[in-house]
Amino acid sequence: MFIQLDLESAEPIYIQLQHQIIEGIAKKKLLPGDSLPSVRSLASDIGVNLHTVNKAYKQLKQDGYILIHRQKGVVVNPEGVPKADNSYRELLAKNLRPYIAEAVCRGFTEEEFIQTCKQIYSNFNERGE
Known part of the structure; x- marks a missing residue:
């Protein structure tokens, strides 16, 4: 594994x-x-x-x-992971808040933060990393 x-x-x-x-x-x-x-x-x-x-x-x-x-x-789970609902979206936003706050404190721009997220996200679409 x-x-x-x-x-x-x-x-x-x-x-x-x-x-x-x-x-x-x-x-x-x-x-x-x-x-x-x-x-x-x-x-x-x-x-x-x-x-x-x-x-x-x-x-x-x-x-x-x-x-x-x-x-x-x-x-x-043979049926796949449950799809995102409002509860999940709220949890995701709650979990992201401290990372965004820290990025702001360290001088990240919104564009830099979004670009970092896009790079990480693309690794999952490519099945890489």
Whole structure:
């Protein structure tokens, strides 16, 4: 699997793990219906506590990215990720606010911020990065 964690990062490991899996789905490295390792197996493979993986999986399940079956194990949601709704749009705006505020404080122009976003976004469309 493509998971690469930064154990020195201030960002919690379970959040890094969530982000890596979501990025894998966005870049089509993980397709609807694809199997993911069990909690125990992934924890062992990446060298973290199984509760850390379990916490990431629970959040991914709650957000609709994965399903957890007793027989099938963990799979990327076969129906795909739920489409953006007003609730998601509000959450996205809330999460972007601190990054935009920091960019403004550091002298980024609106154009620079948007260009940075466009560059990152294009990496997902190209399945690259």
